[in-house]
Amino acid sequence: MKKTVIYVRRSLNEVKQKTSIDYQISTCREYAEKQDWLVHEVLNEGEKSARSTELEERKEIRRLMNEVRSGFIERIIVFKRDRISRRADQYMEFVELLRTHKVSMHFAGDNEPQMFDGVVGDFIELLFGAISEHEANNINQRLIESRVAKVREGEWGGGRPSKFYHIEEGGKDGKLEKKLMITIENKEIIKKIYEFVANGDFKTVKEANIALKRKWKFNRDLDLNEFIPKELHKGWMTATFEDIGFIRSKAVNNRLKAVKDDLWNAANEKLRNMENAFIDKEIFTEKPKLEEILFCRHCKSPLKAKALKGYYFCPNHTLGLRVSIKLLDNEIIKAVHSRITTHVAKNKNEIITYVTQELITPLEKEHSRNETALEDAQERLQKMTSVCIGNPSKYITDDEKKKFLKAYVDEYKTCYKKLKSTKMELEENRERFKSSLTKMLPFPTIQSLSNYKQKELLRFFIKRIEVNSDFRVDIEYRTDMNK
Secondary structure, eight states, X not given: OOEEXXXXXXXSOTTTOSSOHHHHHHHHHHHHHHTTOOOOEEXXXXXOOSSSSOGGGSHHHHHHHHHHHHTOEEEEEESOGGGTOSSXXXXXXXXXXXXXXXXXXXXXXXXXXXXXXXXXXXXXXXXXXXXXXXXXXXXXXHHHHHHHHHXXXXXOOSSSOOTTXXXXXXXXXXXXXEEEEOOXXXXXXXXXXXXXXXXXXXXXXXXXXXXXXXXOGGGTTOOHHHXXXXXXXXXXXXXXXXXXXXXXXXXXXXXXXXXXXXXXXXXXXXXXXXXXXXXXOOOXXXXXXOTTTEEEXXXXXXXXXXXXXXXXXXXXXXXXXXXXXXXXXXHHHHHHHHHHHHHHHHTHHHXXXXXXXXXXXXXXXXXXXXXXXXXXHHHHHHHHHHHHHHOTTTSOSHHHXXXXXXXXXXXXXXXXXXXXXXXXXXXXXXXXXXXXXXXXXXXXXXXXSOHHXXXXXXXXXXXXXXXXXXXXXXXXXXXXXXX
């Protein structure tokens, strides 16, 4: 029997996280009970970012995806879309997997529209993913600004602590703070490593690394190429942030300082004079985007890609058809982007109106229900107040009146609080969705998107591409966007 499972995740610790794990689980279970579904398992990811991690790096969602591929899952219940991912490329990758294996996904959170089906549905899901990513980027930007400020003050700005350093948690007034710390013993170890390099006579970095590991076993995973140039060892906090670049603290943090400047400079001078210092280990390859939709015009066979060599080729073609991955991908992207932007610009208002309506309608219904509930509560309170006033002999003192009316007053306050909350959420979301869509439409240049997202868009709009040895390209689109 195929399973119904619940997947939950939170991004922050319990102190800051608004939607706790327990609340997500209970809401998803209530949703399942209303549908008469038996929940077989709850996959609890715990505290894990859905923006900075890949799907494969999250243990529970990786297991879920494997079970989907194996045919064990019938349906998945999550609180909201952003529990799966806050990146559009990841979200659409997950959606495509579910569609391929005919697994349904349902959302239990208030005002979260259920999944849209069909070609238009895929497009709207892509928009949902983009909106979630847009919101995540705003959150991340505020987080980066906070981290930059900490780094400039010489404190830890997040990320994995450097070797021999550790994080200590503390705080006051309920506010959690994390500080980068180092023990006296570890300061001595760092100092010895710098002295080892500064006083050594090594021809290559590899030779120095081997000698270091033989001398001290605790340094087996240490690479001098990365370790010696760290300014943190002399008390300077540094970090590199996307779109901001390199940040350096305003002053030395003596709490973190392990070596003096002259020793640090001497060790770095020795390192620079060694062979193979600062080798760039990164290998660049082309990432093909047209596989599965690219075909040979002569024999109709799918073209394959050799990413390391940078070309598509037809294994059956006697003429040895080869096309540059980079050049062909760019030409196809330009053609698709032109087609998309023309269509979206022409129908922008209609698209915004339709998508906003689909997002806002559930909130409007909830707001209407809360208005009715408040009116009913107000009517009952007025009625009971009249009863109280009409029986002065029974309800003489103010305490007796308050006791009699307490339940009706509390009901009115609760309804008013819900109505106020829903109204604020309605207005915020109406503006938020409209603003996100307005900024997103027309689409940004496809080249600015991630590799996976580019592939998603190309496959959404293109059914087939044929290319011949003269590099003539014919594109067959999935739908006529002019209709």
